[in-house]
Amino acid sequence: MERQFLKGCEAIAESAVRAGCRFYAGYPITPQNEIPEYFARRMPEVGGVYLQGESEVASVNMVYGAAGGGTRCMTSSASCGISLKAEGMSYMAMARVPAVVLNAQRGGPGVGDIRPAQQDYFQATKALGNGGFQYIVLAPSTIQEAADMTYEAFDLADKYRNPVMVLTDGFTAAMMEPVVLPEQKSEEELAAIKAAKKADWALKGKVEGQPLHKISFNAGSKPPQGKFMNTGEDRNKTDAAMYELWKEEEVRYEEYRLDNAEVVIAAYGVAARISATAINILRAEGYKVGMIRPIRVNPFPEKPYAALDPAKVKGILVVEHSIPSQMIYDVKLATGNTIQIDTCLRSCGEIISRDQIVEDVKKIFAK
């Protein structure tokens, strides 16, 4: 497997193509412009479609249409652009169509800052749009992970017939590093995936004697016998059962140097990467510190946090590029307020340094 030196955006876009993404629509926004630019060059080579929508709203709705037709598809944006996509994301969750939405987070609120941040955690995990729906949210901390997770996102979307979000940030999108890209899926495999959707629920035109293909309220569960459609509450219950299933089957996290740790860092994405460096420095100095890193922020890895022993762990430090912290509430819920939680934060393009983390961890030890 070939190692290449790639920018995050390029690695993401090429991985999507290799996963079989054959429709991409987006609207320019920093720091992820290289994603649409890459697709614009690359899609014609694989018989796919790239479209620059007239807005984020249009782009996400184009993806809704392409997804409804059974094509693997994707849109991406950053922060304030994702806010505009919320409408389409909500519709995709309503109709339960598989698609991939990527957010290369930047500062906020509003136009915020074009520089990187992690200020959309609530939006990604709690309120992607109206209606209380959820996506599985993948949170890469390196370009390698961004490539692998984008690829995986397409399979997850098809598996659950639900959109998936890749929650990355402007750091990872704009950096360059060596990466091994995932395998290109074969045309036969991709054709089989599309055909399976067409045979089941995707739009193709009505077939005599068979139920219509409706991309609307059907939401993954077939209407009861003799009924035109199931009730909204039925659909909410079906979705809720799926979200519960995710808690059993789709939680992913990493424990980093957690053995006998007395201080535990909670961080995802780029903040976890910087935290790992800080932990290595602290361990070398004899500090017992480790990290629980959510690899997916939804479903949140509650169990490893809940398993921390308050008799042994002095404190938790949430490291996040967001002021105020957003992930802290999930950590609090998981630990039931049994362990003191502190934060180490920066926002709107300011980068947390390993020294800041080292210092904040030492403060907890000194308490």
Add this chain to the structure above:
Amino acid sequence: MEEVKVYSRASSIPKNPYIGFCPGCMHSTTFKVIAEVLDELGIVDKTIECNGVGCSGLGLGYVYLDNVFCAHGRACAVATGIKRTNPDNIVFTYQGDGDGGSIGIAETIYAANRGENITMILINNGTYGMTGGQMAPTTLVGQKATTAPWGRNPEEHGYPVHIAELLDSLTAPAYIARVAMNSVQNVRKAKACIKKAFQYQMEGKGFSYVEVMSNCPTNWGMSPLETLEYMEEHTLKEFKLGEIRAK
């Protein structure tokens, strides 16, 4: 004497549709015409309908076709995504004037400007029917609406938007027509234009648009018969019928 069948229900309109329209509403006439056209062109099994939000969205349960429930105003973007990835299907949008001409005007203009090979049917009834008669982009000067209780006042609300003519300012669209459903003669003409719009799509010519002048007895506060008169005397004077462009 031999019996000859001279009329039958269009194949995609079921006997007992799940949803209907108010009595005398021309949404149902329009759907009937579209369904007949699809039968005549032999494309029912290839057709995908993108419904707007509004009374147009009731088409989801009125016409039995594969369809998508699009967010308010976004049908042309959704249709773009479907058609670009399934070019062998026939894709059309069915939208209200609020849907395609106000909240979705950007999606409408840009799909038209890209020359997307889709057909857009826009129902111009001068009001927001579904939400109870608020002012629409097409409400006539002086015409009352729940949100313009003294009638549309140009100084405050601007003038009615002529969506067909707006699209006619673009280079890409292939077919643009405005038709009406208020008389037998006009329904016949409307059907010919709607058929032509779908034929344009079948021939790959690009964006085809038919604006259908319609009524809303419920929110105009008139009997269906009175709406026919009102259309003749007022609406059709503001919105001129005919083929505006046929490339």
